[in-house]
Every structure is written in C-alpha cells, then in structure tokens.
Amino acid sequence: MKEIKIDMKLEEIPVSELSPLDRELMNRAIAAARNAYAPYSHFHVGAALMLTNGKMVTGCNQENAASPSCVCAEVAALTQAGVLYPKVPIRDIAIIALKKEEPTERIAPCGNCRQVMLEYEKRGNSPIRILLCGREKVQIITSAKSLLPLSFSADELG
Numbered sequence: 001m002k003e004i005k006i007d008m009k010l011e012e013i014p015v016s017e018l019s020p021l022d023r024e025l026m027n028r029a030i031a032a033a034r035n036a037y038a039p040y041s042h043f044h045v046g047a048a049l050m051l052t053n054g055k056m057v058t059g060c061n062q063e064n065a066a067s068p069s070c071v072c073a074e075v076a077a078l079t080q081a082g083v084l085y086p087k088v089p090i091r092d093i094a095i096i097a098l099k100k101e102e103p104t105e106r107i108a109p110c111g112n113c114r115q116v117m118l119e120y121e122k123r124g125n126s127p128i129r130i131l132l133c134g135r136e137k138v139q140i141i142t143s144a145k146s147l148l149p150l151s152f153s154a155d156e157l158g
C-alpha cells in the first residue's frame, strides 16, 4: 500500500494589506453581490474577474424556484467573460458572500464552480489566482487546479 499525500497551499492576508488592484477587485465583487438575485437563500455572492487585457467582469448568483436551475456568482462571471472576451485569459477572481449585507468570514466556492474555474484556466492556458474574500481576511490560492485536487479534465478524455 502506498500513501499519497496531496498538499494545498494558500496565503492569508488581512483585507487592509491587499494591493490597491486586489482591493478594487474585492470591491467589485461586493458591488456585484449586492445585485444578487437570492430570494430563497438570502446568501448574496459576488465574483469579480481581472482579465489579462485589464478588463474586469463581474457576476452574482441568480437563484430559481427550481433550485437546480440556480446559477452561482462565479459561473455567472466566468460565463460573462467567455461571452465578452472568449480569447482573453483570466488572471484573478475575487469571490465574496454577503449575509444581511455584511461579508461572511470567508467563502469557499462550491465544487461545480471549482470545476468551471478549472476549465477556464485550462482554456486560457494560464493559472487563475483566486481570492476568497472575507470580512477581515482574504485567502489567496494560486490556481484553480490547486483548489480542485484529483480533478476531472480534458486530459482524462485523451
């Protein structure tokens, strides 16, 4: 029997120490979250992308009475980038959730969002830096791949 350990590294920094660009991205995610359509969960999520061409694209969750038809903030933002700038790689994504209009401690993206991020990362052939934003701290992960160990991707299809 062989034991295989998979490590995952992340950086955590106080919001006050974010670079001006990262802070701007976080603010854009907050603004997007305020536009969320979340009448069922009241969990308002916003995502803001920085593309390699300097453009920012945002998204927020879009709920549905039929819950499987709900669209997450990350997927809304990534899809929007795919529509507007299909050839431009994504450099960063900032994600935040608001409860009663206040940021939560930190959001962790759902499995489906991780899988979708991974596809955009592969498509752009460049790592997407992920900022999991919270009230006081931000956790930074250097790629979608490291957020989804043992992931399924086109490599499996051959």
Ligand code: THU
Residues within 6 Å of the ligand: 038, 041, 043, 045, 060, 061, 062, 063, 070, 071, 072, 073, 074, 108, 109, 110, 113
């Ligand atoms: N949600 C997101 O937008 N992104 C995630 O990564 C996790 C969950 C949304 C979906 C739903 O509208 C609400 O949060 C509660 O699950």
